[in-house]
Each structure stands twice: as C-alpha cells, then as structure tokens.
Amino acid sequence: MTDLTRTVGVTGSTGALGGLVTAQLAGADFRLDLRLLVRDASRAPDVDCDVRECTYADHAASLEALRGVETLLMVSAAEAVDRREQHRTFVRAAADAGVRHLVYTSFAGADPEATFTLGRDHHDAETAIREAAAETGMGFTFLRDNFYVDVLPLFADEAGVIRGPAGEGRVAAVARADVADVAAAVLRDPAAHAGATYVLTGPEALTMTEVAARAGAVLGRELRFEDEGVEQAYASRRAAYDAEDWQLDAWVSTYTAIADGSCARVTDDVRRVTGHDARTLEQALA
Template sequence: MVLAVTGSTGHVGGRVARALAPAVDRLVVRDASRAPRLDGDPEVVEAAYDDAAASERALRGVDVLFMVSGAESPVRRAQHRTFIEAAARAGVRHLVYTSFAGAAPDAVFTLGRDHHDAEEAVRGSGMAWTFLRDSFYADFFPMFADEEGVIRGPAGEGRVAAVARADVADVAVEVLRDPAAHTGATYTLTGPEAFTVREACERMTVALGRPFSYVPETLDEAYASRRRWSTEQWQLDAWVSTYLAFASGDLAAVSPDVERITGHPPRTLEQSLLGD
C-alpha cells in the first residue's frame, strides 16, 4: 500500500505522519522546505489543492490518501474539488478526509457546508472513502478570547462536544493502518462531554492559570464587533456562525467513535489544552 499524507506541516497531519512513519511513502505539501523529517525518509512532493496538474502528478502511484481539509477561504470548495478530482484521475483508491461533525448543505456553521460539498465530491469520484467528521477543536477555545481573555459571541448556553486535535489524529492513524476495514465509514469525533462557552471559560481559567470569561452577544453585536478584523462577508459569517452552531445544540451529542476506534477515551478539555 502506497500511503500519501497531506497537511504534514500542520498539527493533525503532522501528528498522523509522525505516528505512521516509516509507513508513509509520500508527503504532499505546498512548501517542501517546511515538510517534517520522518523515519523512512518519505518522498516530498509540492502541490496546492487548487493546482490540478501538480496534484495529479503528486498523487500518481498512491493507493491511500489522507486529505486534511484546506484552509478557510471563499474558494475552498473549488480547491477541494480540484484536488479530489485530481486524486481520482491519478488512480488513488481510497481517500480519508477530515470533515466536520455538522457537515450538511444547510449546516448552521457556514464552513460545514464546504465539508458537505467535499464529501459529495468524494462520493461521486469512484474512490473508496472514509470521513472523519470532527467537532470543533477543543484546543482552539483559548484562541476565541481577546487579549483580556474575554470570549464574545451569540452562543447562548448551547453546548458543544468539542474534540482534541490529538484525538482526531489518533483516529486517522488507526484508520490508515487498515483502510479497507473502514471503507464507507463516517465517524463523528467528539470529546467526552459537551460544555457551554461559559463553562469552557471557567475551566480554562483553572487549567491555564489566567482569567477567561464569556460575554454573550446578539447577532447584530457579533457582526459589528468583528468588522474591525475583516469586512469579507464569508469570513464574518464563518466567525459568527461558529457561535450560532453552539447555540443551536446541533453539536452537543457525544459520540463513542474516538474510543471505539483508538481504544482510549477522548481527551477532556483540560487534557487538550495542556497536551499529552
């Protein structure tokens, strides 16, 4: 089995590549100078998701591909489809894709709609597939706060079963060790419990030793407060709909899939923040 991994310069893809080395045969990256050094010295090939020709060249001879979803952008759907179509043309047999727990054409979180579109592209590609539908990342919660540790947004008291990025990587590793056993599977990856933003702030204050607090916003207030960072509507919608997804309760369900696939319980919020 020839295995290629994308996203190896990032947290999830990098952890997957390190855990599977030397079984990783190829790293597909945008910048070869940033590729990690791994046991087995895998081939490093440059290709951006929106470069069809480079992607097809990079994926020729690959049997199994781990595709980490691309960076948020207004053209991410087209980028994903370009890369997925290139993988199919190159002869990739099985694609494992990091999706979103709320992926749907009408997902409250607007970027969840991008993941649904990518899933549809993979389903129609002729390749075997496995989808890892990740909840919001628990270790990102401190990044929601401003310099005073305040998280503002229209999340209400909605709960989210946020997942540690390390758990997403651990599931991916197990899937990639025996892809055929996971053909056609869709796994929802969550943490062990669902919590509100307010509760997350209380727990982060204790775990990280610095104050965090939550200030609810109305929808209008949320858009207004974020316009100092961007005026692009897609970006504003993505930021605000993060909190609306929490408020909806759509992401509150806890899934057993992390423990079922990896054999270990999912990490708590505190464990995700403090690392392994």
Template sequence: MSTPGTTGTDDGAGDGAVAGTVDGAAAPVHARIAVTGASGQLGGRVAALLAQAVLGADLRLVVRAAERAPRIDGAEIAVATYGDLEACTAAFAGVETLLLVSAGESADRVDQHRTAVTAAAAAGVRHLVYTSFTGASSDAEFTLARDHGATEDAIREAAEATGMRWTLLRDCFYLDVLQPWAGEDRTLRGPAGEGRCAFVAREDVAQVAARILAAPSAFAGRVLELTGAEAPTLGEVAARLTAATGLEHRYVDETMEEARASRAPYGAPDWEVEAWISTYTAIASGALAAVSGHVAEVLGREPLRLEDVVRA
C-alpha cells in the first residue's frame, strides 16, 4: 500500500538530501543562530550547512532529545519541546536569529507553535525564520496549511509587540516524499486529478534557510515562496520516476470515497485522514501550481529537479 501522503515539509519527513553548500553565505558571523528540529532532516541539514559555510558561526541546536542532536564541533545543544514555554525561552535566550522548523502534524500543533513564538519573543530573539507552507491561510484547501496560517499570524503579532523581525519560508510539498508516497507498490494514490504541484527539493529549502540565517537583514519582512522550477501532474511524476529509477511507477486518481477507504487501514484519526486526502485535493484545486523564482533569487541557481533528488 502506498504512503497516505502528508506535507513533506515538516521536520523529519523522510530522507533524500542532495549534497550542496551555501557558497558566499556571509562574512564571519559571531551572532548566535539557533536551529530548532536539528535532529530532523531539514534542521540537521541547515545546521550542517551553516557550520560548513559560515566562518565563526555560533550555533545552538535545539532538539527534543540531546542524544539525537547532530555532532557539530562547537555547537551548543539545548533541549526543549515547542509546548514547553519555560524550556523554549531558555533554549532561545541570547539568540540573535532563530530557525523555527514547523512541528510534525498533530491536533495541537498550532498551540505548540504559538508557545514557541511566545518564547522567542520573550527571550529577545531579534529575527525569526519560520518554515511555513504554500498558501498558508485559515481557509487553505490543504488543511495542515491552516496551521501554518495561524502560526504566521502569531509571528506577526509577536513582531508588532516586540519589534522582532521575521521571514516566512512557504515551502511547497517536497520532491523527496514522492517515492515514499508511492510506497512499496510504486503507486501514487489520491484525488489529485490533472492538478499540478510545484514540488521543491528539501535541499533547496535547507540552502535557502541557511543563507537567510547567515545574513537575515536583507530578508526581513519577506514571504518567500519556495517551489521548484516546474509544476508536474502526479501522472507526469509517475512517468518521470519510472524513467529515473527503471522501475514502473503509476498514478491512480482516486475518488474521495476510494481515498478514505485506502487510508482506513492506518487507523488514523479523522482529522489526520482528511489532512492526508487534502494533500491531493489541494493539488487538484490548482492552489499549489504556481512556480516562484525565490529559490533562484536566494541561491543564484535554478532549483533542483525530481531527477536530481532521485539520483541522490
């Protein structure tokens, strides 16, 4: 059975990074940068890029369990969960720039995010960079993007009250999750129809985030739409996965009833099943089809393609 389909943007959502650097990120930097979710795929990659490319980077890695923190010479380790105001405030104390990687999907994710934002403001963080999602709003077709819309509101409110600067990185679905979505039978299933989606490589998101964290002032108050350079249909994705891997992939355009039935064996709560299905209905709606030039603007190169991620 194929994977039900989730955002592919949150911390720890699969593997598939492509090697890269943040060339020319900044001159020597001594202000403290904190990276949350540093034990996950995105946060860990951002931390590694900063350690490699930014001379004198003062890094603090914020994780839920110290033993899972990546080993980076000279980096501090802080343990906190987003729902713990006291622990987050301590973890963010003395931080100039903070990467707030969105939490994994949960019924209380917005409350967790609001607590973390409150802690960042209380700790005196001067610039908060948040990994949001394309079309984040209270009425987004992709239901989990509503969490991101509420979090963006909380960030703006905190900034208005404290003067904290912010940058929002609205990532589209990751290219990296397409093979996991297809599962062992290499079949993408969902009611996406002929809708298009501007999938982005996690590596590109990590490199953009690292570049901004190294020199945030130029990006203050900006909302960056992080997409790939193209927006394929899931049928086109299946054909390209077949060509890139040599293994046949296919796409099955489910009805809503079929989508619920195929996900029923997972035993997930209704809100989560509806979120999984809305992954595909959001694609069908056209809400995720727009291609942005922001990755190229920040990195000075074109975004990675599906084939690049598959090769990695």
C-alpha cells in the first residue's frame, strides 16, 4: 500500500471542526480511504465512506474501529470531568490498532500549569501520545489551536453582552475553517509534518472589546464586552448554571487566560501549512 492509498480516520465528524475536515477529504482528488469514527452512525455526514461507531472511553470498540487506519485525526473530546481518561484510553487503542500517525487538536497554551484549565487536559493528552509514540514508533502532529474566533461571539447573552475577567488582554483567536484546512493538509501528507507542533492563530491579537465591536458589525447585532472580577465571574455563573467546580474553572479561566496574555501570541503556522493567510475575524464570521 502506498501513501496514495492510505486509510485516514477522522473523529468528531458530526461536529463543526471534524465536519469541515470530512467535507474536504471526502471530495479529495487523490486516492484515499476515508473512515469516520462516530458515537452514533445515524448522525454521520452523508458522504461515501466507511463509518464505524465507538467512544473514546471504550477501548475495545475503539480498537475495532481503528483497525486498518493508518493516519488518524483525533479531535479532542467534549469537556468532561473524565476527559483525560477518555483521551488516554483512545490513544492506547490507536497505538494497539497500529495507527501510524496521529494528528491531535490541542490548545495553544497546552501546559501542566496552563491558566486555561482545559489546556492542562490537552497537555496530558499530548503526553499520552508522546508515550505511545515512544513505545510503538507511531508518528504524531499536534495542532495547538487558539480559541475559535467564530465561537467567541456566542459567549454573548441575550442582551448582547459578553462578560468575563479578560480585562484588556488580547487573544489571537483562530477561525475553525483555518484549523480544518491545516488538519486536512497534514492528513494528506503526514510524513511532511511528523513530530511537528503547530500553534494555530488568527492574524492579529484582539481585546474582547474589539472582538465584540467587530463581530457585532459583521453579525448586524450590537455586542459589547463587560469586564468582570474573577470572584464576580464565578458567582454569576454559579447562580446561572448547575455546574461542577471543574466546569466553572474552565469557563472563568477562558477569560483569565486572555487577561494574562496566555493567548496573545500570533503565529504564521496557518500560512506555513496551508499556503494561505489566516482568516480575519470578519472573514471567519462572513
């Protein structure tokens, strides 16, 4: 089997990012066997490819679904208290199944001490992948995405107010479409990206005040940002939602990671991999 007849597995195809990658690969102009790994086959995109059911937490089902997959896109699991365990179980299944190259959607601030608490989960997943690679020889590529610029406006309440302790910090938020473009490029030619870590950002770092104003102009809706103190942010979310502490930490630290500059770095990695500039906020929302 040559590189032009690889079986490529894609997880998360029922979601926004995985769906974009699936659409690109399903219409590819090269020989490629596409396999979608989903929790519910009835929700899989309507494309001509192999569909297998599994969940990250089920090693046996994942192992069976992954047999024969050579290159795998692992979109990080949904936020959950046991997400680290889910990730590690699925990575183990990929290694046991003989996956040759794993592409993982991580976070731009992935670190065991990341301000954004879920960035710590991503670091743990990267560690698990590196461990599996050292044991089996599996290749890997990490796509460390910044926050998604097309998601930030969704933080607004019914009155159009985005509230959080971000202060005047800046965020180099990236368009999901750009992440999908990078992922598709890596999946097409994994050997060229073996061992690489790409930090995927937009073309500029914006304050949340700027994000709200510019997003509102595109969406035809008045949006504004209102800074909160950290304790105020916890209190407002605790009153509005029946959420566990880990989830509250994740929500609030989204803003504190912007406030402390953790998300301000701008890179040209989107251009380096895809050959096109990263989309602006306006282009991402258009």
